[in-house]
Amino acid sequence: MRTLTSQLYFNGGGLAWFQKKNQSSLFTNHLRLSKPLKVQVVVSAVQFRPCIDIHKGKVKQIVGSTLSDLKEDGSVLVTNFESDKTAEEYAKMYKEDELTGGHVIMLGADPLSQASAIGALHAYPGGLQVGGGINSENCLSYIKEGASHVIVTSYVFNNGKIDLERLKDLVNIVGKQRLILDLSCRKKDGRYAIVTDRWQKFSDVILDEKSLEFLGGFADEFLVHGVDVEGKKLGIDEELVALLGNYSPIPVTYAGGVTVMDDIERIKKAGKGRVDVTVGSALDIFGGNLPYKDVVAWHHKQLSLH
Numbered sequence: 001m002r003t004l005t006s007q008l009y010f011n012g013g014g015l016a017w018f019q020k021k022n023q024s025s026l027f028t029n030h031l032r033l034s035k036p037l038k039v040q041v042v043v044s045a046v047q048f049r050p051c052i053d054i055h056k057g058k059v060k061q062i063v064g065s066t067l068s069d070l071k072e073d074g075s076v077l078v079t080n081f082e083s084d085k086t087a088e089e090y091a092k093m094y095k096e097d098e099l100t101g102g103h104v105i106m107l108g109a110d111p112l113s114q115a116s117a118i119g120a121l122h123a124y125p126g127g128l129q130v131g132g133g134i135n136s137e138n139c140l141s142y143i144k145e146g147a148s149h150v151i152v153t154s155y156v157f158n159n160g161k162i163d164l165e166r167l168k169d170l171v172n173i174v175g176k177q178r179l180i181l182d183l184s185c186r187k188k189d190g191r192y193a194i195v196t197d198r199w200q201k202f203s204d205v206i207l208d209e210k211s212l213e214f215l216g217g218f219a220d221e222f223l224v225h226g227v228d229v230e231g232k233k234l235g236i237d238e239e240l241v242a243l244l245g246n247y248s249p250i251p252v253t254y255a256g257g258v259t260v261m262d263d264i265e266r267i268k269k270a271g272k273g274r275v276d277v278t279v280g281s282a283l284d285i286f287g288g289n290l291p292y293k294d295v296v297a298w299h300h301k302q303l304s305l306h
Contacts, residue, residue, distance in 0.1 A: 045306040046268045047276045048299035049253045050094045050102035052087050052120055052128070057112030059083040059090060061281040081287035087116045090285075091123035097296050099127075101253070103151060103180075103223060103278070106132030107198075121146035129180055131223075136169040143174055150174060151223055153182035154196040157203045167218055177220050183207055184225035185240070192240060199227045207240075209247040216249035223278075226256030230280075236263050238270045245271030258282050261294060268302075 053060055061081040083090075087104065094102050104120050106113040109132065117130055122145065130142045131151025139150045156167045170179055184199060185192040185207050192207040205211055212222070224244060226237035236257040244252045254267060255278035267277045279295060282288040 045302040046271070046273055047101065047302065048099065048264070048295050049276050049278045050090075050099045051255070051278050051280055052090045052102070052104045052117075053107060053280065054087055054104065054113045054116045054132075055079075055107040056110060057116045059085060059087050059116075060107070061286045062107060080281040083286070087120040088123045091120035091128060093285075095124040095127055099296065099299065101129065101148070101221075101276070102127070103129045103131060103253075104147075105151070106130070109133035118142075118145050129223075131180070131182060136166065136173055139170060139174050143178060149178050149180045149220060151180040151182050153184065153194075154198075156181065157194055157196045157205060160196075160201065160203045162203075162205060171218055176218060179219045180221045180223055181215055181219040182223045182225070183212075183215070184223070184227055184230075186227045192243070195227055199225070207243065212244075212247045213249055219250060221250055222248055222252040224252060224254050226254065229257035230255060235259060236267060236270075238266060241267050241270040241275055245274045248274065251276065253278055255280065258290070259288075260290060261298065264295065264298060 053062065055062060060079055060083070062079050091104075104117050106117050113132070117132070121128055121130060121142070125146035126148050128147060129149040129151055130147040131153070134142070134150045134152045135155045139152075142150055150170075152170060156163055156170070158166065183194050185194050186199070186202065187193075188202055194203045194205045194207060195201060196203055207224075215222070222244075224240070226240045229235065229237050234257050236254075240256075241254050244254060252274070253276040254271065258264060258267070258277065258279045259282045264277055264279070267275055279290065280286055282290040283292045283295065284290060285292045
């Protein structure tokens with residue numbers, strides 16, 4: 001494993017870019033840093049990161065772009081799979097297979113989903129990350145329940161913009177080393193824009209080299225769903241994977257569109273060996289055709305090569 005350390009000066013070009021892009025006084029008022037933030041770029045084996053998506057207390061695979069909080073909008077929730085196994089059972093399986101860094105996502109902040117997520121964390125302490133409704137008030141409680149990291153999107157990308165006060169609060173409470181920023185995105189006018197609120201709302205933050213560099217100063221990892229292909233088993237968004245492989249300064253996991261083993265190899269190649277992969281609906285443990293055991297075997301082979 002090689003560790004490369006770079007320095008980001010937020011009173012330099014990156015900050016100036018964000019000031020111009022967002023026209024926000026937050027950047028000038030709260031990020032006048034006199035010292036550079038060091039970001040470690042870790043280059044290691046490509047890993048498979050397992051997932052547990054929870055909706056109303058049940059483990060499900062849902063086409064995320066069909067989620068909505070609006071009952072009257074006429075949208076139809078598309079569910080690919082609902083498991084008869086609990087989140088805790090999946091967590092135990094991932095622990096037995098020595099898979100780390102998987103994520104538990106609560107697709108809704110209802111009590112059943114919270115209880116289910118906590119059950120998974122208890123079954124695999126330190127082995128899973130958790131996201132869904134995370135904020136500065138509850139983030140530490142999930143760490144205490146056994147989460148290695150908390151995953152945040154909408155709380156930080158609030159009303160279409162980066163809320164730096166909230167981001168700084170999270171870093172102060174749980175620490176950069178336990179924070180993951182979900183930068184899930186969709187194409188808009190030819191560029192990848194970060195989407196929030198169950199992937200329904202476009203933010204004005206464009207995913208590119210400068211934004212990845214800037215945000216890498218606040219988080220331990222990124223999680224990025226290619227929302228346009230997520231849950232649809234249509235193949236990966238290779239352009240997005242390449243963007244992440246080229247420019248992410250911290251570990252990053254890509255999710256979206258994996259259907260066959262060749263897709264995983266394509267992620268490894270397009271991401272230059274720097275992008276981890278999550279597979280959901282395509283796996284046979286979630287009703288798909290891709291054997292989970294084959295993906296686990298591939299994962300351990302990658303580790304053995306380094």
